[in-house]
Every structure is written in structure tokens, then in C-alpha cells.
Amino acid sequence: MSTQVIVLNGGSSSGKSGIARCLQAVLPDPWLVLGTDTLVQAMPPAMRASPAGIEFAADGTVTVGPEFRTLESAWIAGVAAMARAGARIVVDEVFLGGPASQRRWRTALDGLAVRWVGVRCAGAVAAARETARGDRIPGMAAAQADLVHRGVAYDLEVDTTHTEALDCARTIAARLG
Amino acid sequence: MSTQVIVLNGGSSSGKSGIARCLQAVLPDPWLVLGTDTLVQAMPPAMRASPAGIEFAADGTVTVGPEFRTLESAWIAGVAAMARAGARIVVDEVFLGGPASQRRWRTALDGLAVRWVGVRCAGAVAAARETARGDRIPGMAAAQADLVHRGVAYDLEVDTTHTEALDCARTIAARLG
Amino acid sequence: MSTQVIVLNGGSSSGKSGIARCLQAVLPDPWLVLGTDTLVQAMPPAMRASPAGIEFAADGTVTVGPEFRTLESAWIAGVAAMARAGARIVVDEVFLGGPASQRRWRTALDGLAVRWVGVRCAGAVAAARETARGDRIPGMAAAQADLVHRGVAYDLEVDTTHTEALDCARTIAARLG
Amino acid sequence: MSTQVIVLNGGSSSGKSGIARCLQAVLPDPWLVLGTDTLVQAMPPAMRASPAGIEFAADGTVTVGPEFRTLESAWIAGVAAMARAGARIVVDEVFLGGPASQRRWRTALDGLAVRWVGVRCAGAVAAARETARGDRIPGMAAAQADLVHRGVAYDLEVDTTHTEALDCARTIAARLG
Numbered sequence: 001m002s003t004q005v006i007v008l009n010g011g012s013s014s015g016k017s018g019i020a021r022c023l024q025a026v027l028p029d030p031w032l033v034l035g036t037d038t039l040v041q042a043m044p045p046a047m048r049a050s051p052a053g054i055e056f057a058a059d060g061t062v063t064v065g066p067e068f069r070t071l072e073s074a075w076i077a078g079v080a081a082m083a084r085a086g087a088r089i090v091v092d093e094v095f096l097g098g099p100a101s102q103r104r105w106r107t108a109l110d111g112l113a114v115r116w117v118g119v120r121c122a123g124a125v126a127a128a129r130e131t132a133r134g135d136r137i138p139g140m141a142a143a144q145a146d147l148v149h150r151g152v153a154y155d156l157e158v159d160t161t162h163t164e165a166l167d168c169a170r171t172i173a174a175r176l177g
Numbered sequence: 178m179s180t181q182v183i184v185l186n187g188g189s190s191s192g193k194s195g196i197a198r199c200l201q202a203v204l205p206d207p208w209l210v211l212g213t214d215t216l217v218q219a220m221p222p223a224m225r226a227s228p229a230g231i232e233f234a235a236d237g238t239v240t241v242g243p244e245f246r247t248l249e250s251a252w253i254a255g256v257a258a259m260a261r262a263g264a265r266i267v268v269d270e271v272f273l274g275g276p277a278s279q280r281r282w283r284t285a286l287d288g289l290a291v292r293w294v295g296v297r298c299a300g301a302v303a304a305a306r307e308t309a310r311g312d313r314i315p316g317m318a319a320a321q322a323d324l325v326h327r328g329v330a331y332d333l334e335v336d337t338t339h340t341e342a343l344d345c346a347r348t349i350a351a352r353l354g
Numbered sequence: 355m356s357t358q359v360i361v362l363n364g365g366s367s368s369g370k371s372g373i374a375r376c377l378q379a380v381l382p383d384p385w386l387v388l389g390t391d392t393l394v395q396a397m398p399p400a401m402r403a404s405p406a407g408i409e410f411a412a413d414g415t416v417t418v419g420p421e422f423r424t425l426e427s428a429w430i431a432g433v434a435a436m437a438r439a440g441a442r443i444v445v446d447e448v449f450l451g452g453p454a455s456q457r458r459w460r461t462a463l464d465g466l467a468v469r470w471v472g473v474r475c476a477g478a479v480a481a482a483r484e485t486a487r488g489d490r491i492p493g494m495a496a497a498q499a500d501l502v503h504r505g506v507a508y509d510l511e512v513d514t515t516h517t518e519a520l521d522c523a524r525t526i527a528a529r530l531g
Numbered sequence: 532m533s534t535q536v537i538v539l540n541g542g543s544s545s546g547k548s549g550i551a552r553c554l555q556a557v558l559p560d561p562w563l564v565l566g567t568d569t570l571v572q573a574m575p576p577a578m579r580a581s582p583a584g585i586e587f588a589a590d591g592t593v594t595v596g597p598e599f600r601t602l603e604s605a606w607i608a609g610v611a612a613m614a615r616a617g618a619r620i621v622v623d624e625v626f627l628g629g630p631a632s633q634r635r636w637r638t639a640l641d642g643l644a645v646r647w648v649g650v651r652c653a654g655a656v657a658a659a660r661e662t663a664r665g666d667r668i669p670g671m672a673a674a675q676a677d678l679v680h681r682g683v684a685y686d687l688e689v690d691t692t693h694t695e696a697l698d699c700a701r702t703i704a705a706r707l708g
Contacts, residue, residue: 018663024221025662030230030244032219032252042209044201045488049412053207058403067207074264075209082255087248128697131556132549134399162693166659195486202485222665305520308379309372311576339516343482378575384584384598386573386606396563398555407561421561425618429563432613441605
């Protein structure tokens with residue numbers, strides 16, 4: 001069965017979003033890109049500064065609370081439903097909870113043809129790109145670089161440390177069913 | 178049953194997004210805001226300049242093609258699934274197809290407790306606000322002000338011509354089941 | 355002499371930027387819009403979270419330190435030089451320091467044909483629009499609504515509480531030399 | 532005399548803005564970043580779609596007209612005045628006119644301590660990064676990669692093809708007077 005969902009998991013500033021945009025450019029069919037950023041943007045602004053929602057600490061650590069988890073759970077179910085309804089979807093994710101995060105998605109995507117892709121980037125390089133962006137809290141890239149991959153299983157991994165997003169996207173595209 | 182989905186329909190620069198943000202602020206539970214802009218943003222950039230996707234003409238008219246409709250159909254199914262999974266959702270929409278657009282959503286949201294809200298704004302005022310934003314193609318507001326409401330049925334209507342978004346949101350909140 | 359600089363002063367969410375965009379649309383010549391937001395955006399990200407730079411407190415108060423003032427002083431001198439070099443400029447400002455802020459600009463703009471415009475908005479309405487925007491720290495609008503006008507002298511004042519930005523812009527345009 | 536202005540010149544998606552943000556992070560004093568994007572953003576929206584202003588063609592070529600040049604000339608004079616008034620400034624530029632563009636800046640910056648920096652990036656890599664951004668007209672990166680450097684003289688050049696923006700910034704910082 002041809003791939004219906006590509007899940008990209010990687011830390012902040014690892015290059016996931018760039019790879020997602022490139023996948024849209026290189027894949028023959030139109031794919032939607034949806035991810036953590038889409039969900040956070042859809043939430044009430046007040047939840048972005050609440051222990052029950054999602055908090056971005058000054059040192060770059062991110063913590064999420066029960067209200068975030070509740071909305072996220074429905075969000076994941078809905079994204080899976082979009083795929084079942086025929087949309088091809090690139091999920092641009094940050095597995096802050098590692099294997100627990102993956103399990104949430106795996107359960108929801110049950111029965112769909114999914115490719116799990118780890119997006120690696122050396123912590124120091126991701127931190128350098130975070131500085132170059134200038135719009136992220138310094139420290140997020142370093143804090144998440146390894147954390148989000150621990151205990152997560154992939155179909156393939158790409159590494160943006162020395163490889164352009166477009167080349168990573170081509171590698172992924174070549175491995176789709 | 179308490180309201181699970183609020184569908185806001187109105188033309189460009191009518192004030193829908195402002196009302197949606199205010200609903201998030203005044204309603205006691207956390208609500209997600211998802212809409213046409215979210216979907217367009219999730220699509221491949223190339224689809225934003227293609228007759229098969231969505232085209233924004235220089236005179237402010239917007240036309241959508243078959244690839245857009247296919248992805249939109251899956252998107253609508255997914256948003257409905259999010260609501261069934263427990264997320265409360267404000268849908269921020271532009272019914273370019275009038276009653277045909279509403280029918281797509283009505284079918285997908287079948288069985289859910291929905292409030293249909295028309296967001297009116299006098300065409301000249303919407304056009305003035307479009308000028309003040311400076312980031313929209315001039316003409317969209319005037320082209321859509323009446324068009325999107327023709328043949329659409331509402332539970333209630335608000336009008337931002339002389340009323341602040343926050344007051345409109347309070348009116349809507351007071352009418353929720 | 356025809357007006358060379360229009361200084362708009364008003365609190366956060368009072369509608370200054372909308373008026374500035376409308377002035378660009380209604381005035382026959384091309385005008386540049388430059389303001390506090392341009393300056394803050396040009397500064398090092400680290401200065402946006404430093405007592406020496408500019409700090410946005412959780413209650414909506416904004417304080418600026420000596421490094422901010424030093425860069426701002428050069429910025430003001432440069433904007434004045436642009437006007438002397440022939441560019442027409444709308445300055446989109448927030449006089450947090452009231453008459454002291456105005457004095458800084460007045461000194462720098464000496465010899466130029468300037469219109470000083472107060473942009474008023476009832477605090478409660480500005481706060482409501484802040485909620486509708488969803489991207490500002492709640493409280494800024496209320497904290498600044500009156501504060502920024504105390505002791506400041508204007509050539510004319512407009513009030514966005516019940517008047518669209520485009521109409522305010524037309525009022526200002528009609529009063530230019 | 533210590534450097535007062537750093538002029539970065541490079542094509543679209545060559546990595547100038549990332550280097551500029553990194554310079555702000557690595558240099559001990561606060562520096563302002565101002566550039567073509569700041570100027571275009573300050574212009575009337577209508578000038579961004581006018582032969583007299585600035586036009587972005589579908590093939591990625593950019594052309595500027597007389598109204599753009601008039602405002603740009605005043606803008607350059609003002610940025611120079613900011614530097615003379617004591618602000619350290621990184622200029623983030625695209626010399627579409629090659630040596631003629633450099634001459635405009637050189638004349639305005641006369642007497643100031645300036646470092647001219649060429650920001651190179653292999654055309655194919657810049658084009659790949661343009662795809663990854665997804666928010667630029669495809670073709671700009673390739674069209675400008677060589678064009679903007681022809682006949683321009685530099686104090687030093689950096690190349691982002693295989694070097695991170697932060698490392699390029701450190702190279703530049705080490706060469707400042």
C-alpha cells in the first residue's frame with residue numbers, strides 16, 4: 001500500500017519543517033503538512049503560558065500539562081481521520097515524551113501505511129541554527145536534540161547536520177511504499 | 178447537549194478570526210481554532226498558485242480547483258473527528274461556495290452539537306479594514322462580503338460593522354447550548 | 355511647506371498601524387512607515403529580554419533600559435535624516451515616556467514640517483482588540499491607553515473607538531500642509 | 532577605528548539574515564540589523580506590485596523602478612546617519628544592481644568604518660533552501676546567486692554552502708577592526 005502518513009520526529013531547529021516543505025515539492029501528489037506548531041497555534045493564547053497547557057521555560061525546556069494532552073489526543077485522532085479520508089499527510093512532530101509520544105500516534109494511525117522518520121541534527125549545529133533564526137527561546141535545540149529520539153523506533157533516519165533538507169526529503173521520498 | 182463546534186462563516190476581513198480568538202478568551206473550556214487559513218497554510222506552496230489548487234486573482238476573487246476540494250474534504254472529515262474525540266472547535270470559514278460549502282460541513286458534522294454563526298460586515302467597512310491590514314489582496318473583502326452568506330442558514334448572526342469582536346463573541350457565547 | 359513627517363502616537367492596540375497603512379493608501383505620494391516595532395525587530399533578540407534593553411512584563415507593562423535608549427537615539431536621528439533626504443515618513447510610535455519621548459523626536463525633527471497626531475482609543479475597547487489579536491501580552495492596551503498621551507501636544511487627534519482607521523487616515527490627510 | 536557598519540551582500544536564500552542574527556549574538560555590543568526587507572516592508576503595499584516600485588516576477592526575477600530608488604536613496608542616507616549617531620549596524624542587502632548598488636552605499640557611508648562582506652552560496656544549494664523555506668517565489672535564489680556579486684569589492688567573503696551561519700558570523704567578527 002502506498003504511504004499515507006509520514007511522521008517526522010526531531011528536536012527544535014533540527015530542520016523538520018524544511019524537510020516537510022521539500023517533501024511537498026518533490027512528491028508527485030499534494031501532501032498536507034500538519035504538526036505541533038499547527039496545534040499550538042490553534043490553542044487559546046492563554047494555554048501557551050499555563051502549567052495545564054504548554055510552557056516554554058527561559059532555559060529552553062518545554063513542559064505540557066493535562067489540558068494540552070486532552071486537546072492533543074483529539075488532534076491526533078483527527079489527523080488520522082484526515083488520512084483515512086484520503087489526504088496524504090506529513091506530520092511534523094516533536095516527541096517530547098519519547099516512546100510515549102510515539103505510542104499515541106501509533107495507536108491513532110493503526111491500519112494506515114505510515115513511515116516513521118527520525119530527523120537528527122547534532123546538538124551544537126541545531127543550537128547554531130536556533131541562534132540564526134533568532135525567534136526561538138535559546139536552549140530548546142540543545143535540550144531536545146537527543147531527548148526526543150530516546151526509545152523511538154524509525155523506518156529510516158536522516159541527519160541534517162551536513163545534508164540539506166531537500167536531499168533528506170529525496171532520501172525519504174525514495175523509501176516510500 | 179453542550180455545543181461542540183462553532184462554525185463562523187464570513188468574508189475576508191469581516192472579523193472572523195478576531196471573534197474566534199475572543200471566543201477562546203471568554204469560553205470557560207479550551208477551544209481550538211481551525212479554519213481555511215490553517216488548511217491553505219498546510220497545503221503545498223505550489224497549490225497556492227495553481228488552477229487545480231487555490232488562486233488569488235489580482236481583483237480579489239478567489240477560485241479553488243479539484244485538488245483543493247479533495248484535500249478540503251479530508252480536512253473537514255478530520256476536523257469533525259477531532260470534535261467527536263472530545264475537542265471543542267471553532268471553525269473559521271469562508272463559504273465561497275455558499276450553501277454547497279455549508280452542506281459539506283453539515284454532512285461531516287452530523288450528530289455533533291453545532292452552532293452556525295454568520296459573521297456580517299458591511300462591504301465598505303470590510304474593505305476599509307482590508308486597507309488597514311495591508312497584507313491582503315485589495316478587493317477580497319468587497320468580493321466576498323455578501324457572496325459567502327447567500328443561501329446559508331444560521332443559528333445566529335453577528336455584525337462587526339459597529340460592534341467589537343469581543344462583544345460579538347459574548348453574544349455567541351450566551352447562545353451556546 | 356508640505357508635510358514631511360507624520361508622527362502617530364498611541365497605546366498598544368489603539369490602531370496606529372492600521373492608520374499608517376491607510377495613510378499609505380490615501381496619500382498621493384509614497385510614504386514609508388517606520389516605528390517602534392521596526393526598531394525592536396532590528397535589535398538583538400537578547401535585548402528583548404534584558405533590563406538594559408526592553409522588557410515586556412506579564413502584566414502588560416513595558417520598561418526600557420539604557421541600551422535601548424542609546425540605540426533609539428541613533429534610530430531617531432536616522433529617521434530624521436531620511437526625511438531630510440526626501441522620504442516622506444509616517445512614524446508609528448508609543449510615547450512610553452510621554453513628553454520626554456516627544457521631546458526626543460521634536461529635537462531630532464527640528465526644521466522639518468511635522469504633524470503630531472494623537473491616536474486615542476478608549477482603554478476598554480483597545481483591551482478588547484488586544485484580545486481579538488491574540489498575539490500581544492494582555493494588559494498592554496489598558497496600561498498604555500492614557501499613559502502615552504499625558505503631557506503630549508498634538509496638531510490633531512483622532513479616536514478609533516468608533517471610527518475606522520481609514521476614516522481617521524482621511525481626517526489626517528485633509529489636515530496636511 | 533572600530534567597525535561601525537557591516538554590509539552583508541548576497542542573493543536571496545544565501546543565508547544573510549541568519550548571519551546577521553548570529554552577529555548580534557556573538558558581538559559584544561548591541562548591533563541593529565536593517566536591510567532590504569525592512570525597507571520593502573516599510574513601503575506602501577501598492578509599491579510591491581508596481582513597475583515604479585518593486586516587482587517580483589513569477590520566474591524569480593526582481594525589478595525596481597524610480598519610486599523605489601527615490602525612497603531607497605533616502606533610506607540609505609538615514610541608515611548612514613544612524614551609524615554616525617552611534618548605532619552599530621549590520622546592513623542585510625541584495626545588490627541587484629551590483630557595483631552601482633555598492634556605490635550608493637559607499638557614498639552614503641563615507642567616513643564611517645565599514646566592512647564589506649560577500650555572502651556566497653552555491654546556486655543549487657540556495658535554491659534547495661528556498662524550497663525548504665516555502666515562502667519565497669521559486670527562482671529568486673538561482674537568479675541572484677552570482678548576479679549580486681558581479682563587480683562588487685569585499686573586505687572578506689564567507690560561503691554558507693558548507694558552513695553554518697554562526698561560523699560565518701564568527702569569521703566576520705574575528706576580522707572586525
